[in-house]
Amino acid sequence: MPRTPVVDQQCCISCEVCTQICPEVFRMEGEEEGHGHDHHDHKSEVYNPTGAPEEKIEQAMDACPAACIYWED
Numbered sequence: 284m285p286r287t288p289v290v291d292q293q294c295c296i297s298c299e300v301c302t303q304i305c306p307e308v309f310r311m312e313g314e315e316e317g318h319g320h321d322h323h324d325h326k327s328e329v330y331n332p333t334g335a336p337e338e339k340i341e342q343a344m345d346a347c348p349a350a351c352i353y354w355e356d
C-alpha cells in the first residue's frame with residue numbers, strides 16, 4: 284500500500300510551496316470552489332494522496348517551511 288501524506292493544518296502557514304511542488308496531491312482549501320485568488324486564509328490540504336510518486340511528495344515535505352506535512356501511519 285502506498286503511504287498517505289497528511290497536512291497538519293494547525294501549523295500550515297499557507298505558503299503554497301507544497302501545491303507548487305506537487306499540485307497533483309496538494310491544493311489550497313477553497314480552490315475547488317472557484318474563488319481562487321484570495322488564498323491568505325486557506326490551508327493546504329491533501330486532495331489526492333496517491334496523485335504523485337512518494338519521492339515527489341517527500342520533496343514537498345522537505346520544502347515545507349513549517350514542516351507540517353507527514354506520512355500517516
Ligand code: SF4
Nearest residue numbers: 295296298299301347
Ligand atoms: S508547504 Fe507547508 S506551510 Fe506551505 S502551504 Fe504546504 S503544508 Fe502549508
